[in-house]
Amino acid sequence: MLETRNLCKRFGGLVATDHVSLSIREGELHAVIGPNGAGKTTLIAQLAGELKPDQGAILFDGRDVTRLPVHRRAAAGLARSFQITSVFPRFTALQNVALAVQAHAGHSFRFWRRASRDEALNGPARGALELVGLGDRAGVRAELLSHGEQRQLEIAMALATGPRMLLLDEPMAGMGPAEGAEMVELLRGLKRRYTILLIEHDMDAVFALADWITVLVHGAVIATGTPDGIRSDPEVRRAYLGEEAG
Ligand SMILES: Nc1ncnc2c1ncn2[C@@H]1O[C@H](COP(=O)(O)OP(=O)(O)OP(=O)(O)O)[C@@H](O)[C@H]1O
Numbered sequence: 001m002l003e004t005r006n007l008c009k010r011f012g013g014l015v016a017t018d019h020v021s022l023s024i025r026e027g028e029l030h031a032v033i034g035p036n037g038a039g040k041t042t043l044i045a046q047l048a049g050e051l052k053p054d055q056g057a058i059l060f061d062g063r064d065v066t067r068l069p070v071h072r073r074a075a076a077g078l079a080r081s082f083q084i085t086s087v088f089p090r091f092t093a094l095q096n097v098a099l100a101v102q103a104h105a106g107h108s109f110r111f112w113r114r115a116s117r118d119e120a121l122n123g124p125a126r127g128a129l130e131l132v133g134l135g136d137r138a139g140v141r142a143e144l145l146s147h148g149e150q151r152q153l154e155i156a157m158a159l160a161t162g163p164r165m166l167l168l169d170e171p172m173a174g175m176g177p178a179e180g181a182e183m184v185e186l187l188r189g190l191k192r193r194y195t196i197l198l199i200e201h202d203m204d205a206v207f208a209l210a211d212w213i214t215v216l217v218h219g220a221v222i223a224t225g226t227p228d229g230i231r232s233d234p235e236v237r238r239a240y241l242g243e244e245a246g
Contacts, residue, residue: 001026001165001195002047002078007056009042009219016042017053018219024165024212029187029196031206034216035240040199043216044169047197048080049073060165074104079163081154081171089143093134093153096142097125097160104161128160129153132186148179152186165195172202184208203241207231215240 002024009017016039024030032040045051047058049070058066060078068076087096098121129138132152137145142153151171158166171187172180184205190196191209200206206213207227214224215236223229223236230236 001061002197003059004043004047005057005059007043007046007058008054009039009046009051010054015219017046019056020216020219020221022214022221022224024195024197026195027192028211029191029198029209030212030214031198031200031210032214032216033200033203033206033240038216039219040216041169042219044080044167044197044199048078048167050080074161074163077162077164078167079158079161079165080167081158081169087142087150087153087157090141092139092141093129093145093149093156094122094125094138096153097128097156098122100157100160101125101128124160124162125156128156131159131190132156133182146179148175148182151175151179151183155186155190159190159194163194165197166190168196168198168200170199170201172200172205180205 004020004022007017007020008015020043032043034040042051046053049068053066057064060073060076065073065076088099101121101124126135126138129135132155134149134152134156137149142150145153155171172183175183180202187196187198187209198206198209210227212224213227213230215222215230217239222239223233225233231241
């Protein structure tokens with residue numbers, strides 16, 4: 001469903017993405033792991049269209065999207081989880097998700113009568129909140145949600161745009177063990193229904209969820225394989241997992 005071919009991105013003399021070729025099949029949860037500064041965020045930013053690669057190609061559904069802007073990729077079904085900075089703290093969870101639905105639909109709601117417009121936005125917004133387990137928190141202002149619930153809200157906002165593939169950048173960041181476990185369950189529920197690319201430092205979560213793992217070091221892919229294959233790969237253990245892998 002998503003493929004990169006020899007993707008390269010440099011920042012001055014630093015090679016942040018070094019000839020990365022990835023292939024992510026439909027319905028699969030594919031994790032990208034690697035030490036700090038390995039280039040994970042830079043990679044996801046290129047996939048989402050926020051950063052232009054210097055070289056290489058990105059194909060989504062067989063179509064070359066390398067030069068498509070963010071909103072055209074989103075319209076094609078490739079969605080990056082919203083960052084907390086794009087959440088309006090004083091708006092309720094439902095209002096935030098409804099805004100994401102509206103932003104995705106563009107101007108097509110402008111001519112609707114208010115009541116039907118509100119229902120057309122709130123219906124899908126409610127559905128997305130249910131999917132992430134925030135159904136009963138719809139009326140709560142975003143600023144009053146717990147940290148974990150705010151991350152769930154970001155995912156609901158991405159789901160509200162009707163994507164087929166989700167790009168998730170560290171959804172467990174800053175979470176305690178209980179919130180992290182809830183997020184793992186949430187992602188397990190989204191798996192298969194959506195194709196997911198997950199960047200995550202929490203190795204327990206990665207090994208519990210991923211069908212396929214790619215390891216990046218200094219911008220380059222050093223290994224790609226199943227969780228069992230990656231866990232026992234001598235180069236990965238040397239370069240990254242170390243004693244973490246047991
Ligand atoms: N806009 C930028 N300008 C210059 N250098 C950058 C820029 N963005 C990232 N870098 C550098 O590119 C390298 C890769 O960074 P990136 O944030 O993609 O790594 P990461 O794997 O996501 O790290 P982390 O796990 O810490 O989030 C780092 O050395 C970083 O300092």
